[in-house]
Amino acid sequence: MENPLYSITYGLYVVGCFAGDRPAGCVINTCFQVTSENPMLAICLNKNNFTLECIKKNPRFSVSIIAEDTDTMIISSFGFRSSRDADKYAGFGYDEIDGAPAVKGQFCGRLVLDACDFVDCGTHVIVVARLKNSYPGSGTPMTYAYYHKVIKGSAPKNAPTYRETAATAPAAATAPASSAEKPEVRRFRCDVCGYVVESATDLPDDFVCPVCGVDRSHFVEIQ
Ligand SMILES: Cc1cc2nc3c(=O)[nH]c(=O)nc-3n(C[C@H](O)[C@H](O)[C@H](O)COP(=O)(O)O)c2cc1C
The missing domain is CATH 2.30.110.10 (Electron Transport, Fmn-binding Protein; Chain A)
Structure with missing residues (x-):
């Protein structure tokens, strides 16, 4: 609920x-x-x-x-x-x-x-x-x-109405899935704004976060 x-x-x-x-x-x-x-x-x-x-x-x-x-x-x-x-x-x-x-x-x-x-x-x-x-x-x-x-934006912890969601929660520190278990779609989370992008492949080096504008180095793969 x-x-x-x-x-x-x-x-x-x-x-x-x-x-x-x-x-x-x-x-x-x-x-x-x-x-x-x-x-x-x-x-x-x-x-x-x-x-x-x-x-x-x-x-x-x-x-x-x-x-x-x-x-x-x-x-x-x-x-x-x-x-x-x-x-x-x-x-x-x-x-x-x-x-x-x-x-x-x-x-x-x-x-x-x-x-x-x-x-x-x-x-x-x-x-x-x-x-x-x-x-x-x-x-x-x-x-x-x-x-x-619509924009799929998030809010940082300083916002009074901040809520932890799958997008803002710290990436799960679990062992990487074996290749047989690997999902077809990979998910990467921006460590600045929490935006999550799905991609079948690794993100390209020139990838830029569409929400907060940071570069590829800020994206961490999540489960
Ligand atoms: C969608 C959204 C809503 C926000 N709402 C608030 C708010 O109501 N009050 C607040 O203090 N910060 C809010 N924030 C967070 C501030 O904008 C953020 O902490 C900012 O970095 C503060 O910058 P400053 O240190 O230059 O003041 C919000 C951020 C976003 C993205």
């Missing part, structure tokens, strides 16, 4: 903030409107995420609402690496909207917010923020379910 928590629906968003004068940010699925008058919103960030550190120092941030046709490489770039050691905006660029960076691309809309309260929830912090401005975009908002079912 499916865990009822898995029936809670979410969208997908890119948070943009500044780390000093360089842009930072990450993908989140936790964003909701709290009040309608003089709107307040809330997002939920892992305490280890650089994005939270940045917003605590500079409360102005943007939220870009991901559409079904937003470039999925944006999700890969912003959802699986930290701005501590990567320039996630490289290759995309950004616009500065009302003092917050917003990655260039096609989105359903953009929000500009100021964080005004931080609620400690243990591993995560709920950031309560006041809406300062909003800009319409286009497209159909991508739901978390669409991301999992």
Whole structure:
């Protein structure tokens, strides 16, 4: 029986903030409107995420609402690496909207917010923020379910709704099957984002993960 928590629906968003004068940010699925008058919103960030550190120092941030046709490489770039050691905006660029960076691309809309309260929830912090401005975009908002079912994407452990699945679980440390038992289709799992690819042969050296963009060396064969 499916865990009822898995029936809670979410969208997908890119948070943009500044780390000093360089842009930072990450993908989140936790964003909701709290009040309608003089709107307040809330997002939920892992305490280890650089994005939270940045917003605590500079409360102005943007939220870009991901559409079904937003470039999925944006999700890969912003959802699986930290701005501590990567320039996630490289290759995309950004616009500065009302003092917050917003990655260039096609989105359903953009929000500009100021964080005004931080609620400690243990591993995560709920950031309560006041809406300062909003800009319409286009497209159909991508739901978390669409991301999992259609894009076949996964979420890393820092996501509040992380679930361990066959795709994200560590590869089984069992002895290799004998050639007689070898399945016809081999499965390889990306050790960065958990994407699983099936192939009758070994993956080619120039294989690149379609979800997070890492090279062949990050794929481990699983049972
Ligand atoms: C689909 C998806 C949903 C995510 N949702 C959240 C979220 O709601 N909150 C969060 O803190 N991290 C979430 N993450 C994980 C962060 O994007 C990820 O940990 C990122 O590397 C943090 O980068 P940073 O250290 O630059 O802030 C999500 C990632 C993905 C791919």
